[in-house]
Amino acid sequence: MSNRRKRLLPYASPFVMLIRKAISLGASEALLISTDILSIQDEIIEMCRAPKCEGFGQCANCPPHVMGPAEARKWIKNFSEALLVKQDLPPSDLFGPNEMERFQRMFTLVTSLEKIARNRGFEQATGLGAGSCKPVFCPEDVCSVLQGKACRLPHLARPSLEALGINVFELAKSVGWPMNKILRETDPRTVSSAALIGMVLLC
Numbered sequence: 001m002s003n004r005r006k007r008l009l010p011y012a013s014p015f016v017m018l019i020r021k022a023i024s025l026g027a028s029e030a031l032l033i034s035t036d037i038l039s040i041q042d043e044i045i046e047m048c049r050a051p052k053c054e055g056f057g058q059c060a061n062c063p064p065h066v067m068g069p070a071e072a073r074k075w076i077k078n079f080s081e082a083l084l085v086k087q088d089l090p091p092s093d094l095f096g097p098n099e100m101e102r103f104q105r106m107f108t109l110v111t112s113l114e115k116i117a118r119n120r121g122f123e124q125a126t127g128l129g130a131g132s133c134k135p136v137f138c139p140e141d142v143c144s145v146l147q148g149k150a151c152r153l154p155h156l157a158r159p160s161l162e163a164l165g166i167n168v169f170e171l172a173k174s175v176g177w178p179m180n181k182i183l184r185e186t187d188p189r190t191v192s193s194a195a196l197i198g199m200v201l202l203c
């Protein structure tokens with residue numbers, strides 16, 4: 001058995017239920033992984049810096065306000081498994097008027113799965129989305145958490161994998177979901193496919 005397959009956990013209920021739920025709620029693919037394979041890298045945070053991402057410094061769920069990589073490495077040890085979900089999409093959707101809707105769908109998916117997992121005994125289940133919640137949910141407003149108030153959408157807003165320093169491209173490749181790297185300057189006509197990755201940490 002390959003090392004990669006050894007690191008993928010055997011499918012057993014209630015994990016099967018969570019995978020099926022993920023697909024029924026709109027994931028293109030879903031699988032269970034051991035959190036041992038998550039690599040948190042300091043340099044990933046550099047990719048969040050403005051102007052690469054408009055959420056940097058603007059939101060409680062983004063660097064430098066969200067926990068840093070060192071803290072994230074310790075925190076993630078609280079979870080032994082994670083449900084990884086992928087949503088395939090046309091590359092043009094990441095550049096057009098549907099862009100934020102696509103990210104919103106991922107926040108909705110992971111928080112729905114988080115709620116289901118908590119109800120099924122994973123009491124500390126925690127979703128991680130894709131991208132920053134700021135342009136998705138509060139494009140015109142200052143982040144209320146950074147003003148000392150409650151989040152406007154606590155049931156939907158979560159940090160992204162990359163905001164915690166998780167190398168999403170390496171992770172996706174390691175589970176057999178290779179992804180095209182799409183940056184702001186990428187011409188969507190030059191890439192054949194695109195995807196967003198989310199996760200629900202389980203314990």
Ligand code: SF4
Nearest residue numbers: 133138143151152157
């Ligand atoms: S949803 Fe809005 S208020 Fe909540 S953390 Fe994100 S930017 Fe801040």
